[in-house]
Amino acid sequence: MKATKRSVKEIAEAVAGRVLGNGSVAVNGVASIAWASPDDLVFVEDEKYLSPALASQAGAVIAGEFAEKKLAAGAGALEKPLILSRHPKLAFARAARFLQSESYSGSGGVHETAVVHVSARLAQGVVVEEHTVISENAEIGEGTRIGAGCVVGREVKIGRECEIYPRVTMYAGTALGDRVIVHAGAVLGSDGFGYARDPQSGKYEKFPQVGRLTIADDVEIGANTTIDRGALEETRIGRGTKIDNLVHIGHNCQIGENVVIAAQTGLSGSIVIENGVVLGGQVGIGEHAHIGEGVMLGGQGGVLPNKVLRGKGMAFWGTPAQPVKEYLKQLAALGRWAKRKK
Numbered sequence: 117m118k119a120t121k122r123s124v125k126e127i128a129e130a131v132a133g134r135v136l137g138n139g140s141v142a143v144n145g146v147a148s149i150a151w152a153s154p155d156d157l158v159f160v161e162d163e164k165y166l167s168p169a170l171a172s173q174a175g176a177v178i179a180g181e182f183a184e185k186k187l188a189a190g191a192g193a194l195e196k197p198l199i200l201s202r203h204p205k206l207a208f209a210r211a212a213r214f215l216q217s218e219s220y221s222g223s224g225g226v227h228e229t230a231v232v233h234v235s236a237r238l239a240q241g242v243v244v245e246e247h248t249v250i251s252e253n254a255e256i257g258e259g260t261r262i263g264a265g266c267v268v269g270r271e272v273k274i275g276r277e278c279e280i281y282p283r284v285t286m287y288a289g290t291a292l293g294d295r296v297i298v299h300a301g302a303v304l305g306s307d308g309f310g311y312a313r314d315p316q317s318g319k320y321e322k323f324p325q326v327g328r329l330t331i332a333d334d335v336e337i338g339a340n341t342t343i344d345r346g347a348l349e350e351t352r353i354g355r356g357t358k359i360d361n362l363v364h365i366g367h368n369c370q371i372g373e374n375v376v377i378a379a380q381t382g383l384s385g386s387i388v389i390e391n392g393v394v395l396g397g398q399v400g401i402g403e404h405a406h407i408g409e410g411v412m413l414g415g416q417g418g419v420l421p422n423k424v425l426r427g428k429g430m431a432f433w434g435t436p437a438q439p440v441k442e443y444l445k446q447l448a449a450l451g452r453w454a455k456r457k458k
Contacts, residue, residue, distance in 0.1 A: 120144060122215060124176045124197045127157070130214040131207040136184060137197035143175040146212045157215075159208035170195055178204045178211065217277070224259075236268075245282070257294065269305070275333065287345060293333035299361070301340040305329040308344040308351075308367025308385055323347060325367065332356075338363060338379070347385070354391065372409070384421070392428075400435075413437055 125139030147156040149165065152174035159178040160169045166186060169177045177183075178199045187194060201207035224241040226232055232250045239258040244250065246264040254268050257276035262268065265283040272286045275294035284298050287305030298304070310323035327346025331353045337343070338361035345351055347367045353359070354373035364382045365371065372391035381395050384403035389395075394412045402421030407413070410428030418435030419425060425432055427439070434443040 121155070124199060127176075127211050127214060128199045131178075131199065131201065131210045133178065133199040133201040133207055135197060135199060136187070137194045139197060141175055141197050144215060146208065146215065147174065149174065157208070157211055159204045161204050178208050180204050227264075239276075251288070263300070272305075281339075287329075290329045290331075290345070292331045293335070293355070295334050296331055297336040299337060299339040299341075302337050303342045304331070304337070305345045306342060308347050310347050310367060310385070327351065327367070329353075332373075335359070341365075344369075344385075360397075366403070378415070414440065 121142035121144040123140050123142045125135055128135045128139065143155050143157045145156045147153065147158060149158050149169050149172045152158050152172050154173055154175045156174050157176050157178065158169050158172065158174040160166050161180060163182050163186060166179055166183055174196065176197045176199065178201055181200050181202060183198055184200060199207065224243050226244040227246045229246045230244045230248045232238070232244065233252040233254070235252045236250045236254040238256045241259040242256050243261040245262060248262050248264060248266045250268045251270040253270055254272045256262065256274045257278065259276055260274055260278040260280070262280045263282035263284065266280055267285045269286055269288035269290065271289050273291040275292055275296065277294060278292060278296045280298050281300040283301050285303045290305035307325035310325060311320040312323050313320050325345060325347050327349045329343055329345045329351045332355040334356045335353050337359045340361055341359055341363045343351060343353065343365040344367040349368060351365065351367055351369050353371045354375065356373050357371055357375040359377045360379040362380045363377055366383055366385040368386040369383055371389045372393065374391055375389055375393045377395045378397040380397055381399040383401050386404045387401055388406045390407060390409040392410045393407050396413060396415035396417065398416045399413050401419040402423070404422045405419045406424045407419070408424070408426035408428070411425050412431045414431060414433035417433050417437045420436050423436065425437060431440040432438060433440045
């Protein structure tokens with residue numbers, strides 16, 4: 117999505133960078149070096165890519181502070197403006213967000229095919245696209261966009277400047293903070309998988325699923341991800357957490373802040389994930405497990421029910437998950453044993 121053009125000087129101020137060259141040059145998008153147009157901003161983390169970036173079609177470049185020294189040692193004039201930053205990739209991400217924020221400044225509007233209950237409250241600049249249904253007493257904050265074919269249940273609350281992509285379903289009572297991104301096909305606040313078994317008949321009867329789902333500010337949720345509401349209390353996703361596609365989070369889970377969860381991970385009910393945890397792809401965690409702050413769990417790792425993993429900055433791997441050095445030693449020992457058997 118292209119926004120109104122912003123000058124390199126404005127972008128630098130927004131990302132706490134420093135301008136070299138003509139700060140009045142304006143851009144309105146971001147791209148890779150190979151795909152950039154004169155309206156785009158690109159970034160360089162490695163010194164060897166600075167020359168290709170400067171020779172590209174891009175209108176401006178974000179680069180590490182190494183760029184100033186390299187240019188000073190070389191010959192010729194600076195062909196396009198640079199924004200210098202100690203962390204160019206992070207500055208580039210922030211610049212993209214700054215440019216995109218222009219798209220929230222419009223007057224909004226509800227498509228004629230959308231169905232919006234008379235009791236729903238839509239703030240200024242809200243966009244509701246084709247065939248979306250917004251139920252009674254729902255609240256949608258300023259500048260939020262609801263994509264085509266979404267279903268927003270009764271008493272759902274959505275904050276400011278959220279981006280809800282097509283065919284997202286939000287069950288009744290779900291609450292989203294500000295600047296939340298939810299990709300296509302996600303289901304938020306559905307019933308958890310909870311049943312009580314009758315020992316005489318062997319039949320399963322549904323346990324009440326009457327809690328809620330709360331999602332804090334700046335969370336991103338991938339396509340076709342499902343997050344259950346609490347059974348009797350709350351499922352909570354903390355501020356800044358990023359969840360990939362095809363992830364399942366069960367009822368009553370408490371996910372901390374700035375957690376990263378990669379694709380196809382599955383969390384059973386009542387799991388605690390503390391701040392800063394990283395879960396690789398296809399991780400599986402059993403009910404009532406507790407993952408401590410800053411733990412990293414490698415792809416396809418498995419954590420047994422009620423297990424506790426602790427160690428900030430420690431990497432775990434395998435099933436059952438254990439410190440990666442121990443796991444690799446065991447794999448090596450198993451390989452030697454297999455060779456002796458031959």
